Amino acid sequence: MSKLGKxxxxFAGISLVCMSIIRYILGEWVxxxxxxxxxxxxxxxxxxVKDRAFFKEFFTMKTTKEGMSMGVLIVLLIAVLGIVNYLGVKYYKTWDFSTSQTNTLSPQSIQIVKSLDSDMKVLFFYKKGVEGNEENRRLFRELIKKYxxxxxxxxxDFVEVNERPDLSKEYxxxxxxxxxxxxxKGRRNRIEKIDEQEFTSALVKVTREKNKTIYFTVGHGEKDLNEAREGLGLGSLKVMLENNRYTVKELALAQNPKIPADADVIVVAGPSQGFQDFEIGALEQYLKTGGSLFLAMKTQTNTGLEKLLAKLGLVLENNNVMNLVDTVMGRGVNQGPTMGVIFSEENKITKSxxxxEITxxxxxxxxxxxxxxxxxxxEDLVKTGPNAVAFKTLQITGEPPEGTYTLVSEVTGHFPGAAADAKPFSVIVAGDVDFMANQMLYQNLNRDLILNSVxxxxxEESLISITPKEAQATQLLLTETKFAIFLFAFIIPLPLILLGTSIGIWVRRRNA
Structure with a gap:
């Protein structure tokens, strides 16, 4: 190559470097x-042009042609790998070989997420330096990847609280x-637990266009829906329902014995006074048209709702169910909370x-x-274990027989006297009201029981908790015959074959 060509x-290289530096510094093309x-x-x-003879001779050389052929192959290989990677990122498929499918979303979650017709933003707020944040971000990223x-x-989008104070304040x-x-679509829901159940429930809430309305009856000594300080109030339950995008209202049937048209669920929470016949009639008419009713009943009270329950095929025993426990002093009665430990495995409310676990x-x-x-x-939803007894009063006297007691039941079907084409009703009856009060709402499975029931x-079955998936160990069970076959067909011959092959190759190369 001539000196002028060099x-x-x-100069061509210098011009190219100058163009690149200016483009990088200014950030735009000038x-x-x-x-x-x-x-x-x-x-x-x-x-x-100056050294055209040199380049003509260079490109006609055999070594140049072979080198260019190899270069073309390398370029084609890189291009193919690039296309494969692009298609793999844009169109990909995952397979879950775990026994319990722990790495796969439930069909319920997949159905909901595929129904999205607009982009949904998921904002993860964190603060640098807080212990456990990096692990939480990793776990959440893995969860969202499935969706x-x-x-x-x-x-x-991950949002650092101090770097985006405006966004943190907005939310x-x-x-x-x-x-x-x-x-x-402008509807927001907050979650603080990283698992599929919580995320899918939140997904359902933000995609719901219309809030469901729950009415709590008042005027019969029911638990106070607005009491947030006392342990036996229902203030926490009201807040929890509203956070789940339910509209909560009060219903005074004594003043207006008519169920509102927008009532999705009626809740009677621990009445201590009697219902009038016209109030019970309004509830029965509501059930005849396919209504939904939740009754949480106190023991040792006569409210008039017993007649309604009789038509549903249920009888309240008006006793006090307690658990028996083994102590160093012998067997005794546990006067603390009564545990519900047997749950219906088929009902959508309790199958998860x-x-x-206990309620x-x-x-x-x-x-x-x-x-x-x-x-x-x-259907019996919640029952005690077989080590339970029941007393007529809180005075523990005598030795009643041990047994299993039903604490929560569900009745579904067509109410007596309903029209032939009427929708089926649904009633859930609990033999206690305090399990959903402020003091006990967030203990064990109480929260899940009331939320799933509502x-x-x-x-809204899609809001019911998704059955958690637990990792299962894969066991390899071999009989003596199968183990012998595995031992003499694979374990012993395979290393010998590999060793013999290696020795043969070594000897052949040595004598070549």
Whole structure:
């Protein structure tokens, strides 16, 4: 190559570097960049014209042709790998080989996320330096990845509280321990627990266009819905329902014995005074048209609702169910909360409850089934274990027989006297009201029991807790015959074959 040709290529390189530096510093394309690009092309062309004989000879050499062929193959290979990676990122498929499918979303979650018709923002608020935040972010990213695999409309963004104080203030975030907000079409929901059950429930809430309305009856000594300080009030329950995007209202049937048209669920929470016949008639008419009713009944009270329960095939025992416990002094009666430990494995309300989990009740009464009418089905949702006894009063006297007592039941079907084309009603009856009061609402499974019950009554099964998936160990069970075959067919011959092959290759190469 001539000296002038080398200088031309040097100037071409300098022009190209100048163009790149200016473009990087200014952050945009300016007219000078065109000048530098033009000079680069000019000097390259000038160098090639000056030494055209050299380049002609170079490109006709055998080594050059072979090298260029190899270069083309490398370029093609890189291009193919690039296309494969691009398609793999844009269109991908995952397989879950775990026994319990712990790495796969439930069909319920997949169905909901695929129904999104607009982008949904998921904001994870955190604060640098807070212990456990990095692990929470990793776990949450893995969880959201499963949802993003099902839909491209879920957009995840991590927000540092101190770096974005405006956004933190807008969402009301005052701590950085991993608070998550879902924002869909202006509807927001907050979650603080990283698992599929909580995220899918929040997803349902933000996609729900119309809030469900729950009415609590008043005027019969029911628990105070607005009492947030006393342990036996229902203030925490009201806040929890409202946070789940339910509209909570009071219903005075004595003043207006008519069920509002927007009532999705009626709740009677621990009345201590009697209902008038016209009030009971209004509730019965509501059930005839396919209504949903939740009754939480105190023991040792006569409210008049016993007649309604009799038509449903249920009888309140008006006793006090307690658990027996083994102590160092012998067997005794546990006068603390009564535990419900047996749950219906088929009912959508309780099928997600674990075998070793419990619900807690305060002096509950048992519920019996008797004379269930045609077209109705009664199902026991929560029962005590076999080590339970019942006393007529809180004075523990005598030795009643041990047994299992039903504490919560569900009745579904068509109410007596309903029209042939009427919708089926749903009633849940609990032999206690304090399990959903402020003091006990968040103990063990109480919260899940009341939320799942309300979701079922409001016909929002998608809000009911998703059955948690537990990792299961894969066991390999071999009989003596199978183990012998495995030992003599694989374990012993395979290393010998590999050793013999290695020795043979070594000897052959040594004598070559």
């Amino acid at each position: 200088i031309s290529f040097l 007219p000078f960049c065109w000048l530098a690009l033009g000079l680069t092309v000019f000097f390259i062309a000038a160098g090639m 993003q695999d099902a839909s491209s409309k879920i957009q995840l 009301g975030v005052d701590k950085g321990s991993g608070v998550v907000f879902l924002d869909y 409850f674990g075998r070793n 807690l009740f305060r002096n509950p009464q048992g519920i019996k089934t008797a004379n269930v009418g045609q077209g109705m089905v009664v 979701a079922a009554l409001a016909k």
